[in-house]
Amino acid sequence: MRILFATAELHPLVAVGGLAQAAAGLVHELRAQGIEVEVALPDYGAADLAEEESFALDVARWAAPASARRGAHPAFGAVTLVDVPGIRRPHPYVDETGVGWPDNDARFLRFSAAVAALARESRPDLLHLNDWHTAAAVAGVEEGALPVVLTIHNLAYQGQTGRGWLRRLGARRSAFAQDGSCNPLAGGIALADAVVVVSPTYREEVLRPEGGAGLDDLLRARGAALVGIRNGIDVEIWDPEHDPHIPAPFAARDRAGKADSRRALLARLALPERPGPLAVAVTRLTEQKGFDLVLPLVPSLPELGLQIGILGAGDASLVEAFRRAAAVQPGSLAFVEGYDEPLSHLLLAGGDLLLMPSRFEPCGLAQMQAMRYGTLPVVTDVGGLHDTVVDLAQSPTRGTGWRSPEVTTAAIRSTLERAVAGWADPERRAAAQARAMSADWSWRGPAAEYVALYRRLIDR
Numbered sequence: 001m002r003i004l005f006a007t008a009e010l011h012p013l014v015a016v017g018g019l020a021q022a023a024a025g026l027v028h029e030l031r032a033q034g035i036e037v038e039v040a041l042p043d044y045g046a047a048d049l050a051e052e053e054s055f056a057l058d059v060a061r062w063a064a065p066a067s068a069r070r071g072a073h074p075a076f077g078a079v080t081l082v083d084v085p086g087i088r089r090p091h092p093y094v095d096e097t098g099v100g101w102p103d104n105d106a107r108f109l110r111f112s113a114a115v116a117a118l119a120r121e122s123r124p125d126l127l128h129l130n131d132w133h134t135a136a137a138v139a140g141v142e143e144g145a146l147p148v149v150l151t152i153h154n155l156a157y158q159g160q161t162g163r164g165w166l167r168r169l170g171a172r173r174s175a176f177a178q179d180g181s182c183n184p185l186a187g188g189i190a191l192a193d194a195v196v197v198v199s200p201t202y203r204e205e206v207l208r209p210e211g212g213a214g215l216d217d218l219l220r221a222r223g224a225a226l227v228g229i230r231n232g233i234d235v236e237i238w239d240p241e242h243d244p245h246i247p248a249p250f251a252a253r254d255r256a257g258k259a260d261s262r263r264a265l266l267a268r269l270a271l272p273e274r275p276g277p278l279a280v281a282v283t284r285l286t287e288q289k290g291f292d293l294v295l296p297l298v299p300s301l302p303e304l305g306l307q308i309g310i311l312g313a314g315d316a317s318l319v320e321a322f323r324r325a326a327a328v329q330p331g332s333l334a335f336v337e338g339y340d341e342p343l344s345h346l347l348l349a350g351g352d353l354l355l356m357p358s359r360f361e362p363c364g365l366a367q368m369q370a371m372r373y374g375t376l377p378v379v380t381d382v383g384g385l386h387d388t389v390v391d392l393a394q395s396p397t398r399g400t401g402w403r404s405p406e407v408t409t410a411a412i413r414s415t416l417e418r419a420v421a422g423w424a425d426p427e428r429r430a431a432a433q434a435r436a437m438s439a440d441w442s443w444r445g446p447a448a449e450y451v452a453l454y455r456r457l458i459d460r
Contacts, residue, residue, distance in 0.1 A: 147194075
């Protein structure tokens with residue numbers, strides 16, 4: 001089986017959000033399970049490849065010139081980097097001020113056209129697309145010629161652009177027309193042979209108007225072609241027994257080293273040692289992630305018996321709000337702006353609780369990464385968080401964390417109170433940590449589901 005897998009991000013070549021980690025983790029596991037995968041990634045211009053071969057791609061004039069470099073990246077392996085006009089930028093999506101590049105529509109529609117040309121050149125058994133950046137590639141695939149899978153990592157990002165782009169998308173252009181615009185994701189949903197969303201619960205959520213981001217009717221129309229497959233994590237990278245970013249190794253059977261990470265983390269965040277738990281977060285500061293709902297709780301953190309350490313970047317107003325809140329409550333809240341890979345590992349290893357108050361969460365990776373380190377999640381009961389975190393109150397013998405039933409400040413506070421009380425019970429806490437650390441959060445199971453889906457489509 002030969003798969004052409006197209007994505008806008010791929011860890012560690014280019015990583016902005018969870019897409020990069022999900023794409024890399026799935027590809028590594030597919031290859032481990034014997035699937036031949038060619039990965040097509042935009043050639044943003046910063047990656048050097050070994051044993052490189054270059055070739056032109058046959059695309060329409062509006063997407064030309066297009067070319068590709070095949071080779072081996074030292075930190076990932078075999079990859080094909082696709083170059084089209086405008087794609088080379090220091091950041092895939094935004095300028096130095098955080099504003100999206102004004103020609104993102106053109107950049108990724110050209111990339112999609114080049115992916116379709118690559119599929120015609122390499123003749124895989126199946127084309128696997130990811131998110132709106134690649135969804136329009138299906139327009140360049142002759143109907144019935146090649147099975148196409150589209151994975152949606154976040155339905156909120158659809159790539160809508162001017163209706164004038166439709167005339168460039170060929171005979172299948174009508175599928176991309178939506179609400180007076182050209183919508184790459186809508187077209188991909190309509191035309192792909194299978195549409196995957198990244199958790200079973202998120203699949204149910206996107207079928208309702210409040211969760212479907214304007215595409216719920218289109219998704220309902222796909223029926224059984226819409227499936228939910230939970231993401232995994234790279235359990236070799238997120239491994240407390242062999243993590244180079246933490247001061248001492250530990251494991252489910254012996255968690256003594258976790259205390260060393262906690263001490264190191266408190267020192268790194270300049271937080272004092274206190275008797276209550278330390279909650280941590282590694283997050284994008286956007287409306288989706290819900291941290292604006294946590295801000296009103298900061299003055300009452302001493303009363304709750306809780307400290308919080310946050311590593312994040314995103315919305316400028318939220319960044320400034322957390323910076324000010326940390327200055328006012330320096331013993332209870334620490335905020336580090338940006339993304340720091342070693343610090344993210346130390347946060348998940350040294351924290352007692354993970355805070356994820358998401359308004360919606362297609363899958364989420366941090367909660368699974370945290371559980372690998374015995375850091376128990378406090379989450380909202382949405383999407384992939386529902387599928388991965390078992391509430392200790394609902395199931396004391398299977399629980400691995402706490403779920404807030406509502407996405408409100410009051411409900412999050414109540415859930416944090418339950419978490420602080422549960423953490424204070426050493427026997428209950430230890431049992432939950434052992435369960436969380438022993439669970440299989442790898443890509444093995446999810447990749448096997450993808451392989452089964454691939455086989456059904458290819459056989460059909």
